[in-house]
Amino acid sequence: xxxxxxxxxxxxxxxxxxxxxxxxxxxxxxxxxxxxxxxxxxxxxxxxxxxxxxxxxxxxxxxxxxxxxxxxxxxxxxxxxxxxxxxxxxxxxxxxxxxxxxxxxxxxxxxxxxxxxxxxxxxxxxxxxxxxxxxxxxxxxxxxxxxxxxxxxxxxxxxxxxxxxxxxxxxxxxxxxxxxxxxxxxxxxxxxxxxxxxxxxxxxxxxxx
Amino acid sequence: xxxxxxxxxxxxxxxxxxxxxxxxxxxxxxxxxxxxxxxxxxxxxxxxxxxxxxxxxxxxxxxxxxxxxxxxxxxxxxxxxxxxxxxxxxxxxxxxxxxxxxxxxxxxxxxxxxxxxxxxxxxxxxxxxxxxxxxxxxxxxxxxxxxxxxxxxxxxxxxxxxxxxxxxxxxxxxxxxxxxxxxxxxxxxxxxxxxxxxxxxxxxxxxxxxxxxxxxxxxxxxxxxxxxxxxxxxx
Numbered sequence: 001x002x003x004x005x006x007x008x009x010x011x012x013x014x015x016x017x018x019x020x021x022x023x024x025x026x027x028x029x030x031x032x033x034x035x036x037x038x039x040x041x042x043x044x045x046x047x048x049x050x051x052x053x054x055x056x057x058x059x060x061x062x063x064x065x066x067x068x069x070x071x072x073x074x075x076x077x078x079x080x081x082x083x084x085x086x087x088x089x090x091x092x093x094x095x096x097x098x099x100x101x102x103x104x105x106x107x108x109x110x111x112x113x114x115x116x117x118x119x120x121x122x123x124x125x126x127x128x129x130x131x132x133x134x135x136x137x138x139x140x141x142x143x144x145x146x147x148x149x150x151x152x153x154x155x156x157x158x159x160x161x162x163x164x165x166x167x168x169x170x171x172x173x174x175x176x177x178x179x180x181x182x183x184x185x186x187x188x189x190x191x192x193x194x195x196x197x198x199x200x201x202x203x204x205x206x207x208x209x
Numbered sequence: 210x211x212x213x214x215x216x217x218x219x220x221x222x223x224x225x226x227x228x229x230x231x232x233x234x235x236x237x238x239x240x241x242x243x244x245x246x247x248x249x250x251x252x253x254x255x256x257x258x259x260x261x262x263x264x265x266x267x268x269x270x271x272x273x274x275x276x277x278x279x280x281x282x283x284x285x286x287x288x289x290x291x292x293x294x295x296x297x298x299x300x301x302x303x304x305x306x307x308x309x310x311x312x313x314x315x316x317x318x319x320x321x322x323x324x325x326x327x328x329x330x331x332x333x334x335x336x337x338x339x340x341x342x343x344x345x346x347x348x349x350x351x352x353x354x355x356x357x358x359x360x361x362x363x364x365x366x367x368x369x370x371x372x373x374x375x376x377x378x379x380x381x382x383x384x385x386x387x388x389x390x391x392x393x394x395x396x397x398x399x400x401x402x403x404x405x406x407x408x409x410x411x412x413x414x415x416x417x418x419x420x421x422x423x424x425x426x427x428x429x430x431x432x433x434x435x436x437x438x439x440x441x442x443x444x
Contacts, residue, residue: 054402056363067391150271161274174281178274186269
């Protein structure tokens with residue numbers, strides 16, 4: 001039984017990681033658009049974030065998987081990765097925005113005073129200055145995403161929750177099956193949180209040095 | 210256009226069910242979250258330790274799994290709840306797990322001097338908690354509380370999997386009837402967005418007006434402001 005359930009770990013990690021990559025890239029583009037000089041584009045970026053966060057993740061999942069069936073038929077796993085990636089892009093864009101807003105204004109002014117290019121300003125001043133905060137919020141977002149990946153079971157992905165649901169149906173031992181995968185989820189969360197904490201500490205230490 | 214209006218009307222009962230599930234879960238969850246947050250202030254490990262464990266477990270699992278635990282697991286223990294009540298209980302527990310620590314942090318940041326002032330006036334502990342501590346703490350915690358209530362509202366879209374006919378379940382079955390999934394799901398998504406976005410915007414505005422960023426630092430900043438002279442209202 002544990003073996004049958006544990007086989008879902010790989011799929012859960014796959015969906016979580018895939019969705020995170022899409023959310024991180026798409027979110028970065030949106031966060032960039034929200035800082036561009038054109039008011040209309042900034043407004044568009046804000047509207048995108050509002051819309052993405054205003055719709056439940058499970059609705060994105062069904063829109064991508066069932067809604068696009070005639071236009072872009074997808075297997076359940078890629079559909080889940082894309083849908084959760086879209087749903088996550090709004091949150092990642094907010095994380096980038098909050099992290100960049102946390103950079104002390106004096107540092108930005110100093111970079112401008114040195115006539116740094118936009119690219120250098122971000123690369124050498126703003127991102128290093130805010131990396132600790134960015135690492136911490138990204139880690140807690142990945143953990144939230146890990147739990148959202150359970151929604152993929154609703155379109156037939158056999159990840160942890162999907163397998164536990166199948167097990168429940170066949171063997172009628174719901175509490176046991178659910179408890180086992182709950183332990184797996186907690187273990188995976190810890191596997192994200194501990195390295196992230198180390199990374200955050202290393203960033204903060206390097207900045208202090 | 211009239212088609213859309215007609216379809217929205219069809220979804221009406223589903224929208225009502227979704228709102229009802231949200232209200233019920235909130236009414237169940239919010240007082241519990243406040244109680245847990247108050248209990249968190251206790252110095253006795255025997256009180257706080259079990260709460261910490263329960264909250265960590267609930268936060269460690271997907272909300273869908275909590276729902277399955279309540280709906281499929283509790284009957285194994287002889288507790289049978291209807292679909293609606295199972296869903297509300299599960300959503301309320303998830304809500305408590307995320308909001309109780311926020312409220313607890315807000316309570317902890319109410320200046321000790323305010324409590325001492327209440328004691329000096331000879332007020333009882335209940336009065337101090339209800340009329341000095343909680344009003345300040347809840348006001349400070351309002352933006353994240355609003356965001357979590359929106360997440361609760363959106364999360365009720367999972368209730369259909371244990372058998373309620375909420376907004377999302379209705380959109381799904383309409384899609385299954387005429388195979389226009391994209392259209393029906395988009396209409397439902399639009400309804401969720403139309404209700405969520407104003408509240409999310411309100412939360413963001415409240416947070417910004419207090420000069421708070423996101424996370425603990427923002428909370429601390431808003432708390433410092435809430436603890437200013439204007440917020441002191443002696444009972």
